[in-house]
Amino acid sequence: MKIALLGYGKMGKTIEQIALERGHAIILKVGKNDKNYDLTSADVAIDFSIPDAAVENITRCFEASVPIICGTTGWLDHFEEMVSLCHQKKGAFIYASNFSLGVNLYFELNKKLAQMLKPLDTYAVAIEEIHHLQKLDAPSGTAITLAEDIIANSDTTNWFLKDTTDTIATNGIPITAKREPEVPGTHTVQYTSQVDTIEIKHTAHNRNGFALGAIVAAEWLQNKTGVYTMKDVLGL
Numbered sequence: 234m235k236i237a238l239l240g241y242g243k244m245g246k247t248i249e250q251i252a253l254e255r256g257h258a259i260i261l262k263v264g265k266n267d268k269n270y271d272l273t274s275a276d277v278a279i280d281f282s283i284p285d286a287a288v289e290n291i292t293r294c295f296e297a298s299v300p301i302i303c304g305t306t307g308w309l310d311h312f313e314e315m316v317s318l319c320h321q322k323k324g325a326f327i328y329a330s331n332f333s334l335g336v337n338l339y340f341e342l343n344k345k346l347a348q349m350l351k352p353l354d355t356y357a358v359a360i361e362e363i364h365h366l367q368k369l370d371a372p373s374g375t376a377i378t379l380a381e382d383i384i385a386n387s388d389t390t391n392w393f394l395k396d397t398t399d400t401i402a403t404n405g406i407p408i409t410a411k412r413e414p415e416v417p418g419t420h421t422v423q424y425t426s427q428v429d430t431i432e433i434k435h436t437a438h439n440r441n442g443f444a445l446g447a448i449v450a451a452e453w454l455q456n457k458t459g460v461y462t463m464k465d466v467l468g469l
């Protein structure tokens with residue numbers, strides 16, 4: 234595949250390395266100062282940029298009829314708009330808050346655990362995420378996916394960022410976002426009762442899993458149109 238990288242930071246560079254190992258070519262690297270980039274010869278674009286740039290980059294891919302894989306987080310207020318535009322332009326689009334195989338298996342475990350605990354009202358659920366100091370958004374996209382999947386499979390109704398909101402949400406899921414040096418991404422879902430704690434945790438050791446998942450998604454999306462998820466890609 235001829236890949237356009239929209240965002241050439243920590244993730245863009247990791248994707249480049251793994252894409253070359255898999256026999257792909259990087260034909261374009263777009264950074265914050267590249268305003269008029271040309272996508273016409275790309276087979277796919279992979280966006281790992283910043284929250285403020287994602288919507289414009291995705292829109293430009295639809296305009297250029299280039300399939301787009303987006304891993305950028307923190308822009309999801311515009312997600313439905315991008316889905317509609319994709320259908321309108323007959324584009325191809327995958328967004329995932331986390332592209333790693335391990336986290337996508339963890340998402341399935343999280344849903345199953347929420348379903349099993351739904352009949353019990355003795356457990357209180359909470360989420361914690363830890364990331365590196367440069368991360369722009371909080372909570373992480375992955376933590377939001379975990380929370381939304383719990384809400385869809387339990388009696389909880391919303392999530393809130395702990396310590397930055399005054400809202401006392403009786404059925405809300407508190408999310409604690411910690412920032413520590415060099416942490417690629419750690420997520421914990423914890424259920425606590427009077428007598429015990431049940432905890433599921435995913436720890437990324439580096440960024441290679443995110444990058445490989447994004448490239449596998451790009452390979453899978455070739456010659457397709459429509460909006461898909463990592464569940465479709467991985468057959469989960």
Ligand SMILES: NC(=O)c1ccc[n+]([C@@H]2O[C@H](COP(=O)([O-])OP(=O)(O)OC[C@H]3O[C@@H](n4cnc5c(N)ncnc54)[C@H](O)[C@@H]3O)[C@@H](O)[C@H]2O)c1
Nearest residue numbers: 240241242243244265281282286304305306330331332443
């Ligand atoms: N979905 C996942 O699996 C996953 C995994 C890791 C990171 N992420 C997300 O990916 C994004 C990037 O993460 P990172 O660690 O590489 O960040 P980073 O800060 O290292 O890199 C972002 C790059 O985007 C560039 N940029 C700024 N404006 C741009 C624009 N208009 N167009 C293109 N590029 C632009 C910046 O100059 C920077 O080089 C973040 O939103 C992060 O949350 C997602």
Ligand SMILES: O=C(O)C1=N[C@H](C(=O)O)CCC1
Nearest residue numbers: 306330331368373374375418
């Ligand atoms: O490094 C980041 O930034 C990450 N962002 C994603 C998120 O917000 O969930 C995935 C993990 C790494």
